[in-house]
């Protein structure tokens with residue numbers, strides 16, 4: 001999967017537990033590991049994954065193991081940890097079983113940008129279904145707690161607005177996005193079936209659009225596209241109609257939410273996102289104003305099944321996690337601009 005050439009030419013209150021939970025990992029109680037928590041992060045070389053790893057590594061009691069197949073992730077995102085005694089990096093594809101001893105699993109592995117997840121849809125759905133089964137099998141074997149990063153895409157093109165966790169969604173089961181959104185829906189089902197049947201400790205986050213430093217420059221998602229285009233002096237490509245909305249969460253807020261969810265007592269699913277909602281035309285205006293007021297906005301064709309609106313209701317996250325986002329789009333975009341300028345080698349005038 002690693003060496004794929006992409007079409008764009010870029011490389012690349014829940015049901016109670018009926019069965020008794022398995023006994024906890026022996027490693028939790030063993031003398032050697034008393035001070036340490038072994039944490040596995042699948043997809044840890046990716047955008048959100050690598051920021052999560054940074055935060056987990058700040059705690060000296062944590063040992064962090066990353067597995068990634070580098071389809072969209074990159075070792076560059078983890079350079080500062082390579083060689084650290086509490087850190088391990090394994091090239092591994094989660095569609096294959098993994099046998100290691102861990103206490104917690106953050107299961108992020110899956111391409112997340114529509115152009116990447118639609119490129120090889122069979123592989124995407126295998127990653128979501130077989131990859132999640134493999135990680136649940138591992139959690140069951142070693143008694144680990146597992147957190148799945150699901151997505152706001154489980155709501156499809158939502159009719160309820162904003163979206164609460166109770167909403168079952170409006171999803172096309174046979175469309176070009178289904179490998180991802182239906183894949184994540186099955187992954188959520190697997191999580192709950194393992195929880196009910198085997199007593200696995202689960203956590204499910206529904207991540208809404210997240211942005212920040214380290215996104216792939218040619219990732220294809222809207223914030224990274226607009227920032228790279230503005231820095232390069234190119235027109236901003238607003239896909240039609242431009243009135244579709246998204247709500248953008250800065251990556252540090254997202255990581256806070258994920259860790260609070262893992263550490264808390266609630267299984268989820270819980271929406272983790274920033275409820276400030278923007279049309280794509282408004283986002284383009286914000287980027288223009290910040291980076292280059294002279295650039296043009298160009299309307300281009302859209303892709304099938306693009307959700308027309310999306311905004312998280314975060315009442316549950318506030319209530320059970322004490323979490324809400326802190327970074328506004330106005331504060332987050334300049335941090336991303338700085339990172340993109342460094343990587344593109346284009347300094348601010």
Ligand SMILES: O=C(O)[C@H]1O[C@H](OP(=O)(O)OP(=O)(O)OC[C@H]2O[C@@H](n3ccc(=O)[nH]c3=O)[C@H](O)[C@@H]2O)[C@H](O)[C@@H](O)[C@@H]1O
Nearest residue numbers: 112113114151152207208209221222225237238239244280
């Ligand atoms: O974060 C989420 O909640 C989910 O949604 C995103 O999918 P999407 O919202 O379609 O992300 P983008 O590709 O960034 O598109 C957002 C909107 O911007 C528009 N867009 C995209 C790119 C572009 O150059 N111009 C543009 O106007 C799209 O038409 C769409 O309406 C992510 O890709 C998913 O991984 C994630 O699970």
